[in-house]
Amino acid sequence: MKVFSAPQKVTLNITNRCNLNCLYCAVSSTKNAPGDLTLAEWKAVVDELARIKVFHLLISGGEPLVRSDFGAILKHILQLPFRISINTNGTRIDNDYVLLLAETNRLDNIQISLDGPNAKIHDYIRGHGSFASMMQGIQLLQQYNIPFSFFVVVCRNNLKYLKQIVLFSKKVGATQIAFCNLLPQGSAIEHFKDLNLSFGEQKEAEAELRRLKKLYPDLVGGSLVQTIEWMNTISRAPASEHTPEIANKITSCGGSISECSIRPEGWVIPCDRLWDCKVGSVREDSFQSIWLHSEGFRNFRTRYSRRLDSFKECKNCIYTGVCKGGCPAIPYHLGKGIDGWDPLSCYKVFSGQKKLSLLEYQ
Ligand code: SF4
Numbered sequence: 001m002k003v004f005s006a007p008q009k010v011t012l013n014i015t016n017r018c019n020l021n022c023l024y025c026a027v028s029s030t031k032n033a034p035g036d037l038t039l040a041e042w043k044a045v046v047d048e049l050a051r052i053k054v055f056h057l058l059i060s061g062g063e064p065l066v067r068s069d070f071g072a073i074l075k076h077i078l079q080l081p082f083r084i085s086i087n088t089n090g091t092r093i094d095n096d097y098v099l100l101l102a103e104t105n106r107l108d109n110i111q112i113s114l115d116g117p118n119a120k121i122h123d124y125i126r127g128h129g130s131f132a133s134m135m136q137g138i139q140l141l142q143q144y145n146i147p148f149s150f151f152v153v154v155c156r157n158n159l160k161y162l163k164q165i166v167l168f169s170k171k172v173g174a175t176q177i178a179f180c181n182l183l184p185q186g187s188a189i190e191h192f193k194d195l196n197l198s199f200g201e202q203k204e205a206e207a208e209l210r211r212l213k214k215l216y217p218d219l220v221g222g223s224l225v226q227t228i229e230w231m232n233t234i235s236r237a238p239a240s241e242h243t244p245e246i247a248n249k250i251t252s253c254g255g256s257i258s259e260c261s262i263r264p265e266g267w268v269i270p271c272d273r274l275w276d277c278k279v280g281s282v283r284e285d286s287f288q289s290i291w292l293h294s295e296g297f298r299n300f301r302t303r304y305s306r307r308l309d310s311f312k313e314c315k316n317c318i319y320t321g322v323c324k325g326g327c328p329a330i331p332y333h334l335g336k337g338i339d340g341w342d343p344l345s346c347y348k349v350f351s352g353q354k355k356l357s358l359l360e361y362q
């Protein structure tokens with residue numbers, strides 16, 4: 001398969017440490033995780049990414065702002081011609097960082113993790129006081145007119161509060177809310193049974209998000225909403241009219257094709273949702289050599305030449321002409337491997353022709 005000389009976007013997970021202890025941290029961050037690349041090592045990685053013309057850097061973690069040299073990393077990145085985004089829990093945003101961010105015109109987004117519209121719901125997941133600290137960070141961003149969005153994992157804790165989350169986001173001036181599903185990944189594994197939505201609850205969430213998307217089209221988004229919209233498109237098109245150019249192909253995942261991530265200790269991975277799929281280390285090899293030549297990426301990319309109906313679940317399905325195959329991280333975390341079928345992107349499951357929750361598929 002032909003690959004671009006560099007990905008368009010790379011996520012830099014600059015630390016595995018975090019000041020919070022959330023019930024569903026996808027990367028199992030802790031307060032003392034050792035082994036992060038040093039400032040000098042991150043600078044060298046960033047220089048190479050600029051040299052090979054990566055367009056967009058997403059700075060993430062753990063919580064990136066717990067690094068005492070976060071400002072130095074950010075300054076270095078801002079000297080180079082990247083567009084940037086930052087993922088944060090919002091509790092460590094301070095004046096110095098806000099001043100740096102207010103001066104650049106290359107910041108696309110600060111995405112803050114939000115679990116509920118008030119301290120009670122939010123802190124249940126993130127720990128006492130985290131809502132109040134996040135609100136202080138938001139006030140600083142508001143003061144300097146720095147745009148920010150929210151990232152919301154939909155689960156049992158907040159299922160009944162989706163509307164309030166949207167109204168809260170509107171009130172504080174967020175530009176968007178990215179809603180997504182909970183996955184049994186990292187520390188979420190331990191709490192998955194309690195927090196994961198049943199089939200009926202998933203349908204309830206989808207119906208509510210569809211309604212909210214109609215009311216607040218610019219604000220409501222994210223992978224869960226994109227899936228709902230795509231499924232609505234499928235439902236309107238008769239199977240016979242499905243687009244032949246994507247017929248029977250797996251085309252939905254950009255991991256290892258247009259984007260990838262680097263873990264705090266330098267491991268390169270296809271995507272943050274595939275945290276343990278290490279394909280090489282920037283401590284041992286250049287990033288570009290890993291991108292172009294690693295066996296791990298080569299194997300991962302074979303997924304794209306696979307036919308959709310080679311999944312046993314998709315055999316004889318009339319939607320193979322429009323279905324895009326979903327996210328490999330879902331079957332991976334359900335114990336079916338990277339080459340498995342993704343029930344969260346299946347139109348038959350979405351439309352209720354097949355009744356299945358993630359727990360039942362595990
Ligand atoms: S693994 Fe899933 S989340 Fe990651 S890029 Fe692919 S489709 Fe997207």
Ligand code: SF4
Binds near residue numbers: 313314319325347349
């Ligand atoms: S709708 Fe479901 S069964 Fe049909 S092709 Fe898509 S994923 Fe496979």
